[in-house]
Amino acid sequence: MTTITTDSQEETRTFGRTLARYLDPPIVVGFSGDLGSGKTAIVRGICEYFHCSDQVTSPTFTIIHEYEGKVPIVHCDLYRLETLEEIYQTGLNEIMTAEQITLIEWAERAARMLPIPRFEVACHHTDQEFQRNISWQRFDTGMKTILFKPDSATT
Ligand SMILES: Nc1ncnc2c1ncn2[C@@H]1O[C@H](COP(=O)(O)OP(=O)(O)OP(=O)(O)O)[C@@H](O)[C@H]1O
Numbered sequence: 001m002t003t004i005t006t007d008s009q010e011e012t013r014t015f016g017r018t019l020a021r022y023l024d025p026p027i028v029v030g031f032s033g034d035l036g037s038g039k040t041a042i043v044r045g046i047c048e049y050f051h052c053s054d055q056v057t058s059p060t061f062t063i064i065h066e067y068e069g070k071v072p073i074v075h076c077d078l079y080r081l082e083t084l085e086e087i088y089q090t091g092l093n094e095i096m097t098a099e100q101i102t103l104i105e106w107a108e109r110a111a112r113m114l115p116i117p118r119f120e121v122a123c124h125h126t127d128q129e130f131q132r133n134i135s136w137q138r139f140d141t142g143m144k145t146i147l148f149k150p151d152s153a154t155t
């Protein structure tokens with residue numbers, strides 16, 4: 001696991017552009033952590049790298065968005081989904097196996113469904129308004145520590 005600290009939204013986007021270099025489709029990136037902690041900012045950075053950041057919206061109301069960049073990207077936000085059944089109904093299981101990059105905000109809601117290998121990113125506020133701690137790792141077979149906090153409703 002690697003942890004970095006950013007002091008602005010721009011720096012968080014820059015982290016996203018760096019992370020993007022490791023993403024070879026098909027691959028899933030699960031984002032967890034506090035509300036407003038920078039998950040979408042990282043998604044924007046990833047999409048800048050793949051030349052589709054102009055298409056990024058915060059998909060809180062529409063659960064799934066598809067972007068066409070240098071590679072296809074699917075961006076999901078599970079915030080409003082409260083049960084595993086609701087999550088299954090979105091078709092997330094099939095989406096995650098498709099030949100693309102799948103970026104999932106509030107991935108702690110679907111922790112048990114996430115494929116291996118995958119990337120995990122956990123974002124947290126600090127005591128400074130514009131500062132965020134971002135931890136990430138590539139989670140693979142045999143690893144025990146996942147970065148997501150357990151979500152009582154869906155685990
Ligand atoms: N260091 C930072 N990195 C990222 N965003 C920051 C930072 N400092 C302040 N911000 C602000 O925090 C907010 C982060 O919003 P963003 O939509 O990326 O978070 P999120 O984790 O996706 O939120 P949500 O849980 O609602 O999906 C933005 O308003 C941004 O301007």
Ligand SMILES: [Mg+2]
Binds near residue numbers: 039040058105
């Ligand atoms: Mg978001």
